[in-house]
Amino acid sequence: MRPLAPSFSQARAPSRHAITVSTLGVLALLSIATPAAAQTLEDAEMLQPREMHTTAMFGRDTWDQYWEGALKRTNGNIGTVTTRTITGTVAYGFSSKLTVLASLPYITTEASQGVLHGESGRQDLTVMAKYRVINAMIAGRARLKLLAVGGAGIPTADYTPDFLPMSIGLHSRSLTGRAALHLQDRTGWFVDGYGQRVWRSNVTLDRSTYFTDGQFVASNEVLMPDVADYRATIGFQNTRWCIPVGLTEQRTLGGGDIRRQDMPFVSNRMDFTMGHAEVMYFLPRVAGLRLDLGAMHTLRGRNVGQSTTIMTGLTYALHL
Amino acid sequence: MTPRANVHHAMSAPRTAAVMALCVVTSLAITSCDKSISITEVGAPLQPSNVDAGAGAWRMIVMTGPDQVAVPAPTAATSDTYLAEVAAVKSAQANMTDAQRRALSVWSAGGVLHWNEIERGLVARYNLPPAPRADGTYPVPDAENPFGDPQFPFANPPYASRAYSYVSVAQYEALKAAWYWKYKYNRPSPARVDASVTTLVPAGDLPGYPSEDAVLSGVTAEMLKSLFPGALEEITKAAAEQRDAAVLSGRATASDVAAGLALGKAVATLVLARAANDGMKAAVGTPALWQSQAAAATARGEIAWASQESPARPGMLANFGQVKAWTMTPAEVVAAEPLAPPSTSSQQMKDDLAEVKSTVTNLTREQEAIALKWNDGVGTPTPPGHWNAIASDYVRSAQMSEVRAARAFALLNMAMHDVAVGCWDTKYRYYNPRPAQLDPSIKTFIGLPNFPSYPSGHSTFSSAAATTLGYLFPDGATSFNSMAAEAGMSRLYGGIHYRSDITGGSEHGKRVGAAVVSYARADGAF
Structure with a gap:
């Protein structure tokens, strides 16, 4: 089982007065873009029928530079933005072809400089179903799997998305459709990847007008552009280890840039490319216990923070 | 269904599959609907109940009289020239x-x-x-x-x-x-x-x-x-x-x-x-002015305001208090200003500071919503713009003639300009520090404005606007006053103003609003 999902951060910028902003929770972004980031949500692994995994994952994401549109900058009014995440995930194998996961993070944000206060709270519940469409041996030495994955995300708390970058999320409901391929050699080397689209609902603000993407809008409702994600991974796994390394790309299909010295906005075009590496280790003396370590770094972006994330998780597997 | 209702349903479902199915169905329902948003204010065609035929005699503000700019006599409505123009109108209408x-x-x-x-x-x-x-x-x-x-x-x-x-x-x-x-x-x-x-x-x-x-x-x-x-x-x-x-x-x-x-x-x-000559060109001030303003506060034994931005930014329009007002002389502007704020070393200031801290660290979601609703910060039409939007709804409902609608906005905006002049004059006279300066452990829920604290600009704008609009639309007076009070308190919830800033600003706004109302009563429009 592979682990960690990238999380992402978003950028925020400062405001007129001292403010500024920064970010959203990194995770917040990603969890929306790639629901169920953690654990098996990203990979092509399937659970056995009646097998259940429960995971606790701890993440710490920081950035001190962000992209204001295309301009990379620092901001003394936020300094370094840190997002801490605790995510609980439950996965269950309904059959050898269908695994369902549910994941819920608790997020805390904090800025090292300036006067903006951090936010914390339960974020969005993500539920994903992975359905294995194809499971074939190729030339007797490699296994090819094709998965169809569907997911949905729903905010579980009434947090505001209008205080970026300190807000813990974007408060949009989402629906995800993904096609994933996984090819694994008998020796344990594998490559896999997916493409997905995330449809996002509009969000409602506590104010009656806003300005974004060159447009003054007399409404409290914000049109949220959809998102496309692509991921490619190479790795090795055996009965004890699984070590994937890869790249994830997010493209927001619309939205405006953060203007010069402006605050970030919920519907900004948040794009990034992120490199990630994980190590999963099945503890030898405790049956069913797996330790996960992961690291992610944003290589390039637009309207997001250049985040670096470290994650640690523990998974316990049992049969019901 | 509201999102909240969906979540409750989902969580009470006994099985993961049921949860997932419900989420998927719900999200499909949500995301498949039309996402387009109506972005502009819309109204029915204006049909004024009164054309205000006498408006040419209403009091002028800048012009010496309604005929200061001469308009030549038109050709007669029976002339060939005019009839050709009418034919052009019909032709244009036919090709819209x-x-x-x-x-x-x-x-x-x-x-x-x-x-x-x-x-x-x-x-x-x-x-x-x-x-x-x-x-x-x-x-x-x-x-x-x-x-x-x-x-x-x-x-x-x-x-x-x-x-x-x-x-x-x-x-x-x-x-x-x-x-x-x-x-x-x-x-x-x-x-x-x-x-x-x-x-x-x-x-x-x-x-x-x-x-x-x-x-x-x-x-x-x-x-x-x-x-x-x-x-x-x-x-x-x-x-x-x-x-x-x-x-x-x-x-x-x-x-x-x-x-x-x-x-x-x-x-x-x-x-x-x-x-071109109202003082705005000098409103930014000069380094010498900024220093003298801070020094004056220090000389009185007070803690002087300091920018909390990084890098420190000069205070916003430190000399705006000298800009010319519309309905008040410079002496009248000063006379309407609030009295001095509590000393930064007084017990009242300590109490006020403690209230800010306890409020902003224990915000309810409702208080958050109020702070965000009235934030009117960067990238917004500002508090005066917010009040113009509020006025627009009333002007639209009242089906005013264009000239009477213009009067309503002129009175409202003269009131907010005049109160801004007095508010900025007061801010830079007392040079009072923001809560987050006196207690760096105070973190704000909205942007911290980069100028001295006392009095609250939101409170002065809102009280002046509510007083003026209450005169123009008496049926809305109660609503305007409660909105103004909420706008003032939103700054305490945001952690950027003391209660004494809000009280002082509110009283200031009411006095300036009253001055504009008496100006309006004598303008011949009624």
């Missing part, structure tokens, strides 16, 4: 494009209202502070280089309050003059001259010459181009669209439009001459 129909529907709901919305959009776009330079200093926006970095203007609340007031006053002056000439010449609108002209907006009894739509287009475009020079293209296009709509509506011919445009532009020239 969809874009022209849309424009007509927007402008026919009220030109004063639509220009007000356009101006709020411009303020929101230009309400961005300059970014710091690499050396930690800040550039000052330059009217001669509006497209640079920083863009010009930085439409912060004082800038915006003045801009709204100039546009509204100029529109009001120009329309009063237009009414004067309309009733002096009494040439009917083309739809009244020729029954075969289609009346695409409700036909009123207002004489057509000069066209009030063209007057508005000319005066407003000139004012806005001066205040927002970087937006010249869209301002010019909007003005042309309004004049086009005037002809297509069947209420103006080419000569009505030409005379109106010339009158509007000429009135703008008179008003801009006042603007």
Whole structure:
């Protein structure tokens, strides 16, 4: 089982007065873009029928530079933005072809400089179903799997998305459709990847007008552009280890840039490319216990923070 | 279903599969529906209950009289020249494009209202502070280089309050003059001259010459181009669209439009001459002024305000308190200002500070919503713009004539400008520190404004606006006052103002609002 999902951060910028902003929770972004980031949500692994995994994952994401549109900058009014995440995930194998996961993070944000206060709270519940469409041996030495994955995300708390970058999320409901391929050699080397689209609902603000993407809008409702994600991974796994390394790309299909010295906005075009590496280790003396370590770094972006994330998780597997 | 309801349903479901199925179905329902948003304010075609035929005699503010700008006599409604113009109107109506129909529907709901919305959009776009330079200093926006970095203007609340007031006053002056000439010449609108002209907006009894739509287009475009020079293209296009709509509506011919445009532009020239010498050019202040303001506070034994931005930014428009007011003399401005704030070393200040900390660290979701609703910070039309939006709903419902609508906005915006002058004068006189300066453990839920604390600008703007609007729309007075009180408290919830700032600002706003109301009672409009 592979682990960690990238999380992402978003950028925020400062405001007129001292403010500024920064970010959203990194995770917040990603969890929306790639629901169920953690654990098996990203990979092509399937659970056995009646097998259940429960995971606790701890993440710490920081950035001190962000992209204001295309301009990379620092901001003394936020300094370094840190997002801490605790995510609980439950996965269950309904059959050898269908695994369902549910994941819920608790997020805390904090800025090292300036006067903006951090936010914390339960974020969005993500539920994903992975359905294995194809499971074939190729030339007797490699296994090819094709998965169809569907997911949905729903905010579980009434947090505001209008205080970026300190807000813990974007408060949009989402629906995800993904096609994933996984090819694994008998020796344990594998490559896999997916493409997905995330449809996002509009969000409602506590104010009656806003300005974004060159447009003054007399409404409290914000049109949220959809998102496309692509991921490619190479790795090795055996009965004890699984070590994937890869790249994830997010493209927001619309939205405006953060203007010069402006605050970030919920519907900004948040794009990034992120490199990630994980190590999963099945503890030898405790049956069913797996330790996960992961690291992610944003290589390039637009309207997001250049985040670096470290994650640690523990998974316990049992049969019901 | 609300999101909350969905979540509760989902969580009570016994099985993961059920949860998932419900989520998927719910999300499908949510995301498959139409996501488009109506982004502009819309109204039915304006049909004034009273054309205000006497508006040409209402009190002038900048102009010496309604005939200060002469409008030549029109050709007779029976002349061949005029009849050819009427034929051109009919021809234009017969060849309307969809874009022209849309424009007509927007402008026919009220030109004063639509220009007000356009101006709020411009303020929101230009309400961005300059970014710091690499050396930690800040550039000052330059009217001669509006497209640079920083863009010009930085439409912060004082800038915006003045801009709204100039546009509204100029529109009001120009329309009063237009009414004067309309009733002096009494040439009917083309739809009244020729029954075969289609009346695409409700036909009123207002004489057509000069066209009030063209007057508005000319005066407003000139004012806005001066205040927002970087937006010249869209301002010019909007003005042309309004004049086009005037002809297509069947209420103006080419000569009505030409005379109106010339009158509007000429009135703008008179008003801009006042603007050029009202003290705004010196409003940014100088390093020597900033130092002397801080030194004066220190000399009184007080803790002087200091910018909490990084790098530290000079206080916003430190000399705006010397800008000329509309309805008050400089002495009257000072007389209406609130008394001194509690000393920074007093027990009351300690209590006020403790209240800010305890409030902002224990915010309820409802308080958060109030803080965000009234934040009106960067990228918004500012608090004066917020109150213009509130006024727009009442003006629209009241179906006022264009000249009476202009009066309403002029009174409202003169009140907010005049209170801004006194508020800024007070802020820089006392130079009082913000809560987060006195107690760095206080973290704010909204942006911390970069200027001294006392009194609260939101409270002064809102109380002055509520008092003025309560006079104009007595049925809304209770609502305006509760909105003003909420706007004031939103700053305590945001962690950026003490209660004494809000109280002082509110009293200040009421006094200035009352001054504007007495000014209005004597203007001849009732």
